[in-house]
Amino acid sequence: MSTLLKNGTWFNEKGELNRVDIRIVDGKVYEISEHLIRKDDEEAIELDGKFISPGFIDVHVHLREPGGEKKETIETGSKAAAKGGFTTIAAMPNTRPTPDTKEQLNWLTNRIKETSVVNVLPYACITTRQLGEELTNFEELKEAGAFAFTDDGVGVQNASVMLQAMKKAAALDMAIVAHCEENTLINKGSVHEGNFSKQHGLNGIPSVCESVHIARDVLLAESTNCHYHVCHISTKESVRVVRDAKRAGIRVTAEVTPHHLLLSEEDIPSVDSNYKMNPPLRGKADQEALLQGLLDGTIDFIATDHAPHTSEEKREGLQLAPFGIVGLETAFPLLYTNFVERGIFTLKQLIDWLTVRPAETFRLPSGKIEVGAVADITIIDLQLNEKIDPEQFLSKGKNTPFTNWECKGWPVMTFVNGKLVWEKGSVHA
Ligand SMILES: NC(=O)N[C@@H](CC(=O)O)C(=O)O
């Protein structure tokens, strides 16, 4: 099987945008050149100058299966990923049951094989049922193919449990991926403790609820030499703690979501649960610190924290509705339109934060297009202008605050292992 991508545009080794043809043979990149001639038995796809990117990688995705199939399944979530240009995603373990045993993880791996259209890397839990008490069997879970360990959805409250987890993870050369939230500081909040909570008389989640866990954990990471990764960083204090920890040589990495880069509490128009997520949208100064942290390398890359919920659940009102918004199908167009087009960062930077940077952080083989690499490739139409319409999402989750945002730069084709799995207008399962 051979496919020829004709007349694309890409960043060459020197980081310059230029014209390129790519030949894919048996799922791998076989040849890259300014001009390749189509062979007789070969399928050729004319790209008309469209942009060729390595397939995006998102290490923070909630696929909800098993147990939450009303919100999303591995199939629907992976199709949403393909539509968003993501070829590798990592599935968070806050499902029912949780992947905390070899048997559960094996079940999940099989289910992924049967139903996913992109690469899905399964996380395993740090603690049994994510209760924060007993460590899972890390050796066994690593052996069964765990991508990394996390209890995302809840913070690990007990410092001794976290210390033991990091010791074990370090010995196995695995990462601890942390949802940072100190339960005694949540304050029953549904939004950030700041202007919005004051104006609306709501309980707020203070910034320190997150940063105090990161401060604790970077010291635990230092004492264990564990790779410690911070999920969805959201406050200026958290950014400072990570920056200082990196300077001190601690093995810490961090991700930021598109929504925390794009929005602050000032942008919440009314009491609307499509603006409710954990961590919450913070203050303007936090939003600015996140962008600065990304630009100066304190924050390593972007991850969506795609968190689908049903419309019924989201209609429950701000206090009762679950935390979380979807992200896979809007990440690139939102970031391209609002940051690249406005000259705040470059297309090259954006692509790096969605590809090589997560790949390097978690030592994944993907994230680059080079001869011999697996052909995980995303084609983007940088001229295409469309409004965000949740009714068009392939995700079951329609919970987004970005409805009707006009965006330029949409993925139009996604190749996984050399196979076209999504093309604008149709899913190729
Ligand atoms: N981010 C969210 O607001 N929600 C996530 C949980 C999480 O990522 O902590 C979910 O599972 O819905």
Ligand SMILES: [Zn+2]
């Ligand atoms: Zn989380």
Ligand SMILES: [Zn+2]
């Ligand atoms: Zn999450």
